[in-house]
Amino acid sequence: MSDAILAPTAAPPRAPGIWRQSWYRFRRNRAGMIGLCIVTLVVLLAILAPFIAPYVPDDTSAMLRGAARRPPSALHWLGTDRNGYDVFTRTLYGARTALMVGLGAMLIASVIGVLIGGIAGFSGGLVDELLMRFAEFFMVIPVFVVILAVVRLFGIVVVGTWMEDIPNLNMMTIIVLLGCFEWPPIARMARAEFLRLRGAEFVEAAHCIGSSRRDILLRHILPNAMPPLIVLVALGIGGAILAETMVSFLGFGDPKAVSWGQSLFFNYEALKVAPWAVLSPGAALFVTVLGFNLLADGLTDAFNPRLRQ
Amino acid sequence: MGTARYIARRLIFSLCLIIGVSIILFTMINAIGNPIEVLLAERPGITEEMIQAVTEYYGLHGSVTDRYFTWIWALLRLDFGTSIIYNLPVSEMLVTYGLETLKIQVPAILIALCVSVLISVLAATRQYSRVDFGVIAGAMVGHSLPGFLLGIILILVFSYTLGILPSYGAYSTRNPLWGSDMADALWHMVLPVGMLVFFNCATLTLLLRSSLVDVLRQDFITAARASGLPERRVVFGHALRNAFIPVLTYLGILFGLMLGTAPVTETVFTWPGLGALYIMAIQQLDYPLIMGATMVITVMLVTATLLTDIAYVAIDPRIRLG
Amino acid sequence: MLSTLASASSPVTAAPPAPLLEVRDLRVHFFVREGVVRAVDGVDFRVNPGETLGIVGESGSGKTVSSMSIMRLVPPPARNVGGQILFEGEDLLAKTPDEMEALRGRRIAMIFQNPATSLNPIYSIGAQLGEILRWHLKLSRAEADARVVELLTLVGISDPATRLRQFPHELSGGMKQRVGIARALLCNPSLVLADEPTTALDVTIQAQILELLADLQARLKMSMVLVTHDMGVVARMAHRITVMYAGRVCESADAATIFNAPQHPYTRALLESMPRIDQSYTGTKRQPLPTIAGRPPNLLNPPPGCRFHDRCPEASAECRRLLPLETTIAPGHSVSCLKRGSEGIAA
Numbered sequence: 019m020s021d022a023i024l025a026p027t028a029a030p031p032r033a034p035g036i037w038r039q040s041w042y043r044f045r046r047n048r049a050g051m052i053g054l055c056i057v058t059l060v061v062l063l064a065i066l067a068p069f070i071a072p073y074v075p076d077d078t079s080a081m082l083r084g085a086a087r088r089p090p091s092a093l094h095w096l097g098t099d100r101n102g103y104d105v106f107t108r109t110l111y112g113a114r115t116a117l118m119v120g121l122g123a124m125l126i127a128s129v130i131g132v133l134i135g136g137i138a139g140f141s142g143g144l145v146d147e148l149l150m151r152f153a154e155f156f157m158v159i160p161v162f163v164v165i166l167a168v169v170r171l172f173g174i175v176v177v178g179t180w181m182e183d184i185p186n187l188n189m190m191t192i193i194v195l196l197g198c199f200e201w202p203p204i205a206r207m208a209r210a211e212f213l214r215l216r217g218a219e220f221v222e223a224a225h226c227i228g229s230s231r232r233d234i235l236l237r238h239i240l241p242n243a244m245p246p247l248i249v250l251v252a253l254g255i256g257g258a259i260l261a262e263t264m265v266s267f268l269g270f271g272d273p274k275a276v277s278w279g280q281s282l283f284f285n286y287e288a289l290k291v292a293p294w295a296v297l298s299p300g301a302a303l304f305v306t307v308l309g310f311n312l313l314a315d316g317l318t319d320a321f322n323p324r325l326r327q
Numbered sequence: 328m329g330t331a332r333y334i335a336r337r338l339i340f341s342l343c344l345i346i347g348v349s350i351i352l353f354t355m356i357n358a359i360g361n362p363i364e365v366l367l368a369e370r371p372g373i374t375e376e377m378i379q380a381v382t383e384y385y386g387l388h389g390s391v392t393d394r395y396f397t398w399i400w401a402l403l404r405l406d407f408g409t410s411i412i413y414n415l416p417v418s419e420m421l422v423t424y425g426l427e428t429l430k431i432q433v434p435a436i437l438i439a440l441c442v443s444v445l446i447s448v449l450a451a452t453r454q455y456s457r458v459d460f461g462v463i464a465g466a467m468v469g470h471s472l473p474g475f476l477l478g479i480i481l482i483l484v485f486s487y488t489l490g491i492l493p494s495y496g497a498y499s500t501r502n503p504l505w506g507s508d509m510a511d512a513l514w515h516m517v518l519p520v521g522m523l524v525f526f527n528c529a530t531l532t533l534l535l536r537s538s539l540v541d542v543l544r545q546d547f548i549t550a551a552r553a554s555g556l557p558e559r560r561v562v563f564g565h566a567l568r569n570a571f572i573p574v575l576t577y578l579g580i581l582f583g584l585m586l587g588t589a590p591v592t593e594t595v596f597t598w599p600g601l602g603a604l605y606i607m608a609i610q611q612l613d614y615p616l617i618m619g620a621t622m623v624i625t626v627m628l629v630t631a632t633l634l635t636d637i638a639y640v641a642i643d644p645r646i647r648l649g
Numbered sequence: 650m651l652s653t654l655a656s657a658s659s660p661v662t663a664a665p666p667a668p669l670l671e672v673r674d675l676r677v678h679f680f681v682r683e684g685v686v687r688a689v690d691g692v693d694f695r696v697n698p699g700e701t702l703g704i705v706g707e708s709g710s711g712k713t714v715s716s717m718s719i720m721r722l723v724p725p726p727a728r729n730v731g732g733q734i735l736f737e738g739e740d741l742l743a744k745t746p747d748e749m750e751a752l753r754g755r756r757i758a759m760i761f762q763n764p765a766t767s768l769n770p771i772y773s774i775g776a777q778l779g780e781i782l783r784w785h786l787k788l789s790r791a792e793a794d795a796r797v798v799e800l801l802t803l804v805g806i807s808d809p810a811t812r813l814r815q816f817p818h819e820l821s822g823g824m825k826q827r828v829g830i831a832r833a834l835l836c837n838p839s840l841v842l843a844d845e846p847t848t849a850l851d852v853t854i855q856a857q858i859l860e861l862l863a864d865l866q867a868r869l870k871m872s873m874v875l876v877t878h879d880m881g882v883v884a885r886m887a888h889r890i891t892v893m894y895a896g897r898v899c900e901s902a903d904a905a906t907i908f909n910a911p912q913h914p915y916t917r918a919l920l921e922s923m924p925r926i927d928q929s930y931t932g933t934k935r936q937p938l939p940t941i942a943g944r945p946p947n948l949l950n951p952p953p954g955c956r957f958h959d960r961c962p963e964a965s966a967e968c969r970r971l972l973p974l975e976t977t978i979a980p981g982h983s984v985s986c987l988k989r990g991s992e993g994i995a996a
Contacts, residue, residue, distance in 0.1 A: 166590065166609060260473050290487050293483055293487075304476055308472075
């Protein structure tokens with residue numbers, strides 16, 4: 019073989035990559051853009067909460083003034099709740115907790131899911147069968163009910179041990195639990211993608227030019243398996259935020275945390291007299307979940323042009 | 328025949344699931360420590376007899392495996408033990424409360440199914456019209472609105488503001504509506520069932536509409552039209568049945584979601600169902616009740632999944648091969 | 650290939666009989682966001698009783714849309730914007746939806762391109778064919794089953810009683826297409842529309858299905874519109890041929906005339922681009938297979954003049970300006986080309 023063959027030829031103009039193309043398509047998707055705007059807004063409000071909020075989150079001075087459970091006013095934009103907290107401030111800070119829960123839980127779920135799905139898809143055979151049955155098992159059991167029980171029991175067990183001193187232990191437990199129960203959809207998708215990509219021509223081409231296994235996995239398969247996983251993660255963040263709110267609403271949350279679920283739990287009994295204290299965190303939860311759902315919807319369309327009508 | 332084998336396989340998997348959950352549940356409870364000690368941790372006033380009863384029921388003298396089999400053997404005889412807080416047979420309580428839960432959930436999913444079919448057909452046969460766009464937007468919003476929030480809004484509107492529907496409970500303590508227990512029960516069901524219908528309907532419509540749009544574009548639909556079948560038969564007979572196949576899985580998942588979040592629904596409406604009972608049980612650490620309720624919820628869920636699997640065979644002939 | 654050409658050239662051309670179907674100046678446009686796509690823009694053709702009309706054209710020429718509009722089944726955003734479709738003397742475009750429903754499947758039936766997707770996967774063969782009979786002819790279940798078995802036998806399916814209870818996924822592609830043909834013939838329609846009935850099949854199966862169609866056509870004396878892009882297929886099957894290009898008709902004539910004395914430059918180019926058995930394409934004396942240079946015009950904003958002008962070897966300045974109208978140059982032979990004496994209108 020002469021060197022002429024290996025001589026570099028003029029590189030053709032680079033076609034826009036999959037990410038850039040997806041972004042072009044995403045920009046045209048109205049639902050997706052609304053979702054992106056909502057999510058961006060929630061993130062900004064969460065970050066800037068200390069600068070926007072008129073009070074500090076555990077300020078109960080309204081209570082001392084006898085101004086608890088007051089309807090919205092110039093002093094308290096969304097009113098005060100039964101503990102004398104400023105509802106607007108609590109709702110704003112609640113976004114921080116919500117995002118932390120959503121991102122934390124999905125980070126854990128993604129790591130577990132991609133690992134298990136990847137191993138199943140890459141090894142195949144009995145390992146694959148067993149891991150997928152395991153995932154299916156997690157998808158059928160009543161996850162929410164189990165989480166409630168574990169949170170409660172764990173709260174008792176730690177009493178008197180070193181773990182008691184961990185700050186926000188209760189919230190951490192919930193995040194870890196949500197992560198540990200939300201991985202199966204990700205694992206299934208990761209497995210399907212790994213199976214699809216393992217046989218793809220460009221992966222075989224990479225094998226042929228002698229790329230290492232690690233290189234193929236990390237540089238060829240993983241990036242291409244990302245799009246559908248990102249959609250699942252976006253959906254999962256909304257789901258995890260909702261789950262945490264429900265756990266807290268039932269009274270199994272972290273009593274010290276400033277979260278929407280906690281506000282709902284504290285104020286639900288006073289729904290009749292102070293509905294604003296319930297509706298505000300409720301509306302915040304709804305808008306956030308809607309934002310992530312719309313975002314996921316737009317991403318699905320952007321990544322799968324064939325599915326677009 | 329293939330169908331029988333398929334169902335048998337799913338049946339065995341369901342059984343494995345139930346056994347798996349029972350093992351996990353048992354291990355979890357035991358990993359935490361001696362149930363008695365945990366019990367005593369938050370209940371200093373517990374009597375010696377109660378401890379005795381619990382010890383007896385779980386065979387706490389034996390090893391962990393012994394205890395597991397003692398428990399399973401009792402379950403198989405439908406002996407769920409006695410509730411610590413209520414001092415009643417757990418099996419009896421589970422039936423009473425379980426029926427209350429099913430009373431709102433089964434009608435809810437059936438009504439939701441019918442309504443979403445009608446809405447989906449309306450939207451899918453008018454793709455890209457204003458009706459279609461409105462349905463998509465409404466379903467997306469409804470799908471993102473957590474059920475319990477909707478419940479709270481319904482209570483605020485219909486109970487507190489309009490005062491026409493009860494906000495809590497399954498029955499009036501006295502003076503039932505129109506002097507009829509039946510009417511009274513239905514009256515109390517309106518809000519919780521309405522909330523569950525809306526929640527399920529939004530998700531089902533979202534799925535069914537897009538599935539129906541896909542199916543309506545298929546050749547066999549044009550072929551059915553070209554054969555002169557009336558549009559009503561083409562849509563309901565040919566398109567809808569095909570469109571249902573991908574939605575079927577979600578029907579099982581949806582029922583599971585509804586059952587799994589029953590604690591939330593029933594807290595919002597103070598409904599005396601399995602979910603509310605379960606919350607009570609874990610708050611009070613009523614072991615027999617926790618384990619009994621978890622097992623019953625699992626069995627209900629697994630049954631729903633199994634029914635979905637069987638429905639697949641009934642609706643899609645291609646399944647029988649696989 | 651030559652021998653097949655001969656077999657098709659046996660038309661019954663005495664005085665033209667009253668046509669079974671006559672399409673006049675049909676226009677079907679697609680109304681999309683970017684504008685109006687003139688997929689079918691003034692098309693005429695006719696089908697005589699007992700005769701097969703082949704509509705030939707490349708993809709996008711409007712041949713499929715034309716046949717779907719006979720059924721009044723063009724899907725939105727396409728809409729019929731003009732013309733007449735006279736079937737047994739009645740204008741189909743003037744009929745109510747109910748009248749069309751009664752007509753479809755009973756007097757006009759259709760055979761689809763892809764047998765894998767044109768049968769409903771969740772109904773048994775007997776169920777989906779029987780449903781049509783029970784609806785149109787009000788047959789009982791048993792009568793319908795008997796009729797379906799009869800037709801399955803007619804289209805050459807072995808053991809029809811068993812097939813009745815089978816589902817589409819249990820049949821082979823060729824078998825499914827036979828079922829599709831049986832479905833079209835259920836109610837003894839006077840006109841059958843076949844849209845690329847063999848394109849999705851294996852080559853060996855294609856021949857069998859074509860043979861079956863030709864045989865059925867002759868035996869049942871039915872009229873057929875055969876839509877295809879394949880000159881070989883029309884050569885075997887059609888008595889008359891209409892050549893379409895970019896939503897308009899180029900040339901219509903009986904099969905022998907089209908193959909032996911084509912007039913329109915597009916028809917000629919199409920025939921020249923067919924591989925010939927007496928021509929070597931390999932070896933030292935090989936010649937390249939002629940192709941038609943260029944590509945069909947964008948029908949969203951078609952250029953003025955003849956639709957074929959930018960690919961036509963004979964095009965002149967007026968071809969770029971005037972749209973040729975269809976002109977009869979001999980009995981039963983019409984062509985639309987300014988170079989063949991067609992009148993042109995500015996468009």
